Amino acid sequence: MHAIVVSTPGGRSALQHTKVPAPSPGPGEVLVEVEAAGVNFIDVYQREGRYPLPTPFTLGLEGAGTVSAVGEGVDDIAAGDRVGWVNSLGTYAEKVVVPASQAIPLPDGLAADLAAAVLLQGLTAHYLTHSLYEVRSGDDVLVHAAAGGMGLLLTQMVKLRGGRVIGTVSTEEKEKTAREAGADDVLRYEGFADKVRELTDGKGVHVVYDGVGAATFDGSLASLRIRGMLALYGAASGPVEPIDPQRLNQGGSLYLTRPTLAHYTLTRDELLWRASDVLGWVESGALKVHVSERYPLADAARAHEALEGRRTTGKLLLIP
Template sequence: MHAIAVSRPGGSSALEYTEVPDPEPGPGEVLVDVAAAGVNFIDVYHREGRYPIPTPFVLGSEGAGTVSGVGPDVTGVAIGDRVGWQGVLGSYAEKAVIPAARAIPLPDDLSFELAAAVLLQGLTAHYLTHSTYEVKTGDDVLVHAAAGGMGLLLTQMVKLRGGRVIGTVSTEEKGKLAREAGADDVLPYEGFAEAVRELTGGEGVHVVYDGVGATTFDGGLASLRPRGLMALYGAASGPVPPFDPQRLNQAGSLFLTRPTLVHYVAKREELLARADDVLGWVASGALKVRSSRYSLADAKKAHDDLEGRHTTGKLVLIP
């Protein structure tokens, strides 16, 4: 089968479109014919070696397709089932093996492309808005990169919960997309902390959702009201340098968390409950998903576009 493999960590040139042996499902695993694979910043971190993985490996951790084989000791998943997954390495391929316990049943009326475009980011947006900080009616919320795949989903979920969204974007075109998703106010990155204070009558926001990292972190802290929470869920612009926790005290007894999805879907019951919400909203039209498709062989271009901030919404590879 064809896959995108990494033999040595590095830039996008490290992505190799090559032939590899078909994987075989082991105990508790299923084989899936991949119809679509999601492209995420964690894939970039894996490719670069920021999150080290023994080489060679097949990249990608999110996808959707049809079960074509079942290993021993599998229950609840059968050949022919339509499933999606996230957090399973090896998804940039024509076939992938995933643990049956991580297989998420897909609604019949939901396309594979939409499923691959929404699962990882949709589940992330869900835990951020429903668990890390439970957005309440009237809350002021700052969403960075509001026109990106995560930002658009976060914006919509905050609005579903009755919050007010202040979004940051890099261009006027992206600002328009953020507003279409429901953002109440849209700001450029330059000077956003001061603008947030003005928009909130000097009080600041209740929560900041930051997947950008280094370039927005200080301004995000400055945008919070006393006892506000910073959810730093990513580092697209680079990692945040070490800092003195006393800053949190001085800025108003702030909270800071660096959450990750795996701890919010550790049990299958929680995984399926969050997925039911997200996929149900997508199927009903309550949650809109914007995506751009690339062929599997064009994974390098997809990574270049993602890292260059030339995209809006989610990128999906089609084998």
């Protein structure tokens, strides 16, 4: 079978489309024929070596497809079942082995590519808005990169919970996309903290969802109201430098957290709760998923280039 293999971490040239032996499921695992793989910033971090992995490795954590074989001890999943997953390395491939405990059943009416496009970002948006900070009706919320895959889902989930979304974007086209998703106000990045204050009568927002990182961090802190929370869930512009905790005091007894999805899907029950909500909303039309572009598996480097260049709105997929 073919897969995207990284032998030496680095730039996009590290993504090698090559033949590898097909895997077999072990005890408690299932083998899946990949129909679509999601492209995410964590893939870039792993490719670069920012998140080190033993080499060589096949990239990709998120996807959807059809089970072709099951390992010993798996009795609740069978060959022919359609599943998705969010934390199984090796998804940039024609086949992948997934722990049965991480396999998410797909609704009959939901296409595999839509599941692959929404699971990782959708579950992340779910825990950010439903657990890490439970958005309440009337809350003011700042969503960075509001026209990206995560930003669009965050915007919609905040609106589902009755919050007000102030989004940041880089272009007029992206502003239109963010507003179509439900953003109440849309700003450019330059001077956004002062504008957020103006839009909130000087108070600031209850929570900032920041996946941009270094370029927005200071402004994000400055956008918060007293006892507000900064959820720094990514670093698309680079990692944030260490800070003096006293800044949180000076800003108004602020909260700062750097969360990850794995800690909010600790049990299968929690995983399936979040997935059931997200996939159910997609199936019903309550949550819109925008796929920006689909690339052949061999063009993984082009997909990474588009993602890193922040030229995309919505999700990027690889199709084996």
